[in-house]
Amino acid sequence: MPSRRTRLRTTAALLGLITVLSLSACGDPADGATDEVSAKGSGNEGLKINLGPDQKRISTAKVESVAALVPAAIRKRGTLEIVNSAGSVPPLDFYATDDRTVIGVEPDIASLVADVLGLKPHYNTVDWANIFVGLDSGKYDAGFGNITVTEERKEKYDFATYRLDNLAFETKKGGGDWKVAGPEDVAGKTIGVASGTNQEKLLVDWSEQNVKNGLKATDIKYYQNASDYYLALGSGRLDAYLGPNPTAAYHAAATGETEIIGTYSGGGAEVQGKIAATTKKDNGLVKALQQALDTVIKNGTYEKVLARWGLTSEAVTSSELNPPGLPKTAP
Structure with a gap:
C-alpha cells in the first residue's frame, strides 16, 4: 500500500x-x-x-416528531443505510488520505439527516450504476450521491432536494471584468469542457446560437483530466473551463489561483437542476428525509456543511418533494 x-x-x-x-x-x-x-x-x-479520515463531522440533535415519520422497520434496525459513489472528484464524495474512508459534502449532509432521524448512518460505497440497483432491491434506504432529479428517474424514485445542480465557468484569477451570464459572453472565447457531458451540450448550443445571431463561434477544447485543463488555464491557452460547480468552487477555494465568473443550471434554460436524497418510489421514507433536510436547513448546520466545502452558492432554502426534474431526452 x-x-x-x-x-x-x-x-x-x-x-x-x-x-x-x-x-x-x-x-x-x-x-x-x-x-x-x-x-x-x-x-x-x-x-x-x-482531507483525513477523521472528519469531525458537524452534527445536530434528533427531532422526535421527524424521527416518528421513519418506517417502523428502519427505526427498529436503528441504522440508515446510505448509498453513495466515490467516483466523483472532491468535494462531493471521495476517498480520504487513508484510501478507505469516503468523505465530502454528500456524506456530511447524509450524516446530518441521520442525526435528525435518530439513526446511525451506515455508508455503502458502490459504483454509480449500483446506487440504483441497490435502491431498487431495497438493500439501501437512501442515495446521497450527487443525484440529479430527472423526470425519467421520478418514474421509479422519490426525491427530497438539498442542493442546486449548477455548472460553473472557471477562469484564471485576476482575468479582468469578464463574466458569463449567457451565450453572448462566450462568443469568440476559447472554453474547455469534458466530452459527452451536459456542459458540452450547453456550450455547443450557445456557440451555435451565437453564430446564428452573427457573433463569433466559441472555440471548444476537450479535456478529460483536471491537471490538463488547469495547466491550460494557467498558461492562458484557455479563457475558461466549464464544469460542475462543486469541483470548480472547491478548487478555487483551495488554491486561490482561479475564480468562478458565472454559473448556470445543469438543466440549461428549461429547468433548474436539483440534487436530492433518493429513495425507491413509495417506500415510505422520503417524507422523513425531506423534513429532516428542512430541519438542518433551518437550524444552520446545513449551511455550515456547505461552507466547509466551499459550496454555499448551491444552497437551497427548503427541501422539495419530487420537484420538476430535468426533461426526458427526446427519442
Whole structure:
C-alpha cells in the first residue's frame, strides 16, 4: 500500500493542484504533518479543509416528531443505510488520505439527516450504476450521491432536494471584468469542457446560437483530466473551463489561483437542476428525509456543511418533494 504521504499527493492530483498547492502530508505528529489544506480563495481564506479520515463531522440533535415519520422497520434496525459513489472528484464524495474512508459534502449532509432521524448512518460505497440497483432491491434506504432529479428517474424514485445542480465557468484569477451570464459572453472565447457531458451540450448550443445571431463561434477544447485543463488555464491557452460547480468552487477555494465568473443550471434554460436524497418510489421514507433536510436547513448546520466545502452558492432554502426534474431526452 502507498505511504500516507503518497496518498495525500494522490488526493491533490485529483483536485488538479499538483503544481499550485502545497500540502502538509500526514505522518508522525512530531514532524508537524497534518491532513489539512488551507483555503486560499473565494472568500474562504483561513478555512482549513480536512482531507483525513477523521472528519469531525458537524452534527445536530434528533427531532422526535421527524424521527416518528421513519418506517417502523428502519427505526427498529436503528441504522440508515446510505448509498453513495466515490467516483466523483472532491468535494462531493471521495476517498480520504487513508484510501478507505469516503468523505465530502454528500456524506456530511447524509450524516446530518441521520442525526435528525435518530439513526446511525451506515455508508455503502458502490459504483454509480449500483446506487440504483441497490435502491431498487431495497438493500439501501437512501442515495446521497450527487443525484440529479430527472423526470425519467421520478418514474421509479422519490426525491427530497438539498442542493442546486449548477455548472460553473472557471477562469484564471485576476482575468479582468469578464463574466458569463449567457451565450453572448462566450462568443469568440476559447472554453474547455469534458466530452459527452451536459456542459458540452450547453456550450455547443450557445456557440451555435451565437453564430446564428452573427457573433463569433466559441472555440471548444476537450479535456478529460483536471491537471490538463488547469495547466491550460494557467498558461492562458484557455479563457475558461466549464464544469460542475462543486469541483470548480472547491478548487478555487483551495488554491486561490482561479475564480468562478458565472454559473448556470445543469438543466440549461428549461429547468433548474436539483440534487436530492433518493429513495425507491413509495417506500415510505422520503417524507422523513425531506423534513429532516428542512430541519438542518433551518437550524444552520446545513449551511455550515456547505461552507466547509466551499459550496454555499448551491444552497437551497427548503427541501422539495419530487420537484420538476430535468426533461426526458427526446427519442
